[in-house]
Amino acid sequence: MAEPNADSSPDKPRVPLAIEEALAAAAIAVMGLITFANVVTRYTTNVSLAFTEEYAIVLMVVMTLLGASVAVARDHHIRIGFLIDRFGPRGRLRAELLALGVTALVFGALVVLGTLMTIDEYRFEISSPGLGVPQWLYTLWLPLLSAVVTLRALGRAVRVVRRPDILRAGAGEP
Template sequence: MVNRALTVVENSLAAAAFMVVTAVALMNVISRYFLNASLAFTSEITVNLAVWMTMIGAAIAVRERAHLGFSLLHDRARGRLRVAVTIAIAVVVVLFLLVIAVYGWEQVVSQRESGRATPSMGIPQWWFSLALPVGAVLAIVRAVQVAVATIRAPDEDGHVVGIEGGPVL
């Protein structure tokens, strides 16, 4: 149930950001064509929402196991070695995402305390920077879920290899 709700949140955030970027870019194209004038705020919104789309998209990619990666060692490993490689990969990914979350949160706090706003529209910049810690936390949750699911996945014989290295089923 939590997994499904998280999926809805991720997909909704990504779709909403993409929809706004598309609408704003279309407005700018129409404005340039008919009014011969560019709307300055459109690039501001587009660039800042791209950060949201990237971070939420990264979490979705981890969930869907669609992120780029070198998987030769993991794919060839069996039994305990596969479990160890899966755990090692998950630990490295989670540590990387924790760095993004921590530094992203520090950036949000700094921008909020300084009152920094976007140049054209005056929107608080931290609203956009919040994508870093939010996206990183979502991706951490998904990385742990994928690691657990991979460890519990059956091998060629239909057995699930547990931490002990023996068949669980």
């Protein structure tokens, strides 16, 4: 008897990647609008909207972390394919689990350290240099989105353990 959730793609995450993809698209769209407004304003009025750089930087960090989350979930993270592709199935499984474990560990550390930094910025009322906005509003995205990447790495590890046949030579290549 087939499993109720079985489909043709055993590697498909339970939580749809469309969430991260939509947020990343929104971040890049807002970055584009900010940059466009800055260029138009600079050329038409000779005044720069330099303060918008803060927003652009935060959106770049958000977009990067969302992209990392999608890359981990889709198995498109950076790897040394030259070596991994020469491993047998068991070696590829071990290498994949090691990579996912290290990814989860590093982003888990970012969750903890980013949370501590955000709390400190909140407690000490640190404000951003350009706009005077509370800095913790910007920093908050680091631990939140690092947690998303950590969960995506752990989810992929669970899928790989349950179905090691999803690993193949050149798995991360488009």
